[in-house]
Amino acid sequence: xxxxxxxxxxxxxxxxxxxxxxxxxxxxxxxxxxxxxxxxxxxxxxxxxxxxxxxxxxxxxxxxxxxxxxxxxxxxxxxxxxxxxxxxxxxxxxxxxxxxxxxxxxxxxxxxxx
Amino acid sequence: xxxxxxxxxxxxxxxxxxxxxxxxxxxxxxxxxxxxxxxxxxxxxxxxxxxxxxxxxxxxxxxxxxxxxxxxxxxxxxxxxxxxxxxxxxxxxxxxxxxxxxxxxxxxxxxxx
Numbered sequence: 537x538x539x540x541x542x543x544x545x546x547x548x549x550x551x552x553x554x555x556x557x558x559x560x561x562x563x564x565x566x567x568x569x570x571x572x573x574x575x576x577x578x579x580x581x582x583x584x585x586x587x588x589x590x591x592x593x594x595x596x597x598x599x600x601x602x603x604x605x606x607x608x609x610x611x612x613x614x615x616x617x618x619x620x621x622x623x624x625x626x627x628x629x630x631x632x633x634x635x636x637x638x639x640x641x642x643x644x645x646x647x648x649x650x
Numbered sequence: 651x652x653x654x655x656x657x658x659x660x661x662x663x664x665x666x667x668x669x670x671x672x673x674x675x676x677x678x679x680x681x682x683x684x685x686x687x688x689x690x691x692x693x694x695x696x697x698x699x700x701x702x703x704x705x706x707x708x709x710x711x712x713x714x715x716x717x718x719x720x721x722x723x724x725x726x727x728x729x730x731x732x733x734x735x736x737x738x739x740x741x742x743x744x745x746x747x748x749x750x751x752x753x754x755x756x757x758x759x760x761x762x763x
Contacts, residue, residue: 540693569751578656578739578753579694592750594651627693638684639751641693 540642542628548648554616557645561609561630567591569639570603570613571627579627585611618649652677652744656754663730664762671757673740674722682743683716683723684751689736697738698725730761 541560549555561568566587571579582601583593587608596603600619605611615622625644653676663669675683681702686694700707700714700723707714711730716723727734740754 576756578654578741578755580753581750584750638696638699640696641686643693 540628540630540640542626542642542645544645545643546646546648548650549618551620551649552617554614555618555647556612556614557626557628557647559611559613559628559642561611561628562640565630565632565640566608567631567639568605568611569629569631570611571629571641573625573627573644575624582613582626615647618647620649623647623649652680652742652750652752654740654742654752654754656740656757658757659755660758660760662760662762665730665732667730669725669727669730669734669759669761671725671738671740671759672722673724673742673754674720675742675752676721677742677744678718678721679745680742681745683714684741684743685712685714685725686739686741686753687736688739688756694739727759730759732761732763735759735761 543558568585570582573579582596583603584591585605588605603613625646627644628642629639631639656673684699687697688694698712698714700716711728713726737756737758739756741751743751
């Protein structure tokens with residue numbers, strides 16, 4: 537069974553530049569999550585989609601972060617402009633739906649802002 | 651929102667000994683509690699989970715217990731092996747419309763040979 541796919545695996549950018557991450561969830565999974573994991577901490581939810589609609593984006597810094605899931609499958613997360621404190625691993629996860637409890641994670645994208 | 655606290659942040663045990671990691675949560679409506687294992691540079695992997703209508707669940711060497719009254723749950727690993735060394739995260743899923751997962755801060759488990 538194919539898992540959650542993310543790209544790129546690593547990205548290094550300078551502060552004030554922009555960056556985008558891509559996620560392809562497990563086939564058939566309607567719910568997609570983006571998490572930010574800062575080194576030494578647990579994953580923090582940034583945004584949750586149900587199909588192509590946003591269910592929860594209360595912790596997304598909307599002045600610089602944006603995310604979309606236009607066709608209810610793949611999703612992109614963008615940061616513009618990046619700050620040093622955005623350095624983290626960005627994890628995408630998916631589940632069949634919010635009521636289906638098991639969520640599966642992708643490998644993540646490690647972002648370093650210099 | 652939900653707040654999950656996890657202890658200890660680091661744990662070292664001798665191979666063959668047991669390891670226990672504890673978490674507390676704040677939202678009494680939370681109804682699902684998974685545990686994830688994350689090896690260095692890899693994705694979090696679900697290792698065991700428990701729903702709020704169950705007090706204990708076991709899968710080979712790992713078990714999870716839940717005390718809803720006290721709002722805490724624990725991961726127990728018996729007969730630890732070096733390959734158990736990793737960071738372990740607990741999480742709690744709220745019962746709101748979003749049913750989001752809130753994670754603890756993680757426990758670095760080291761099993762010494």
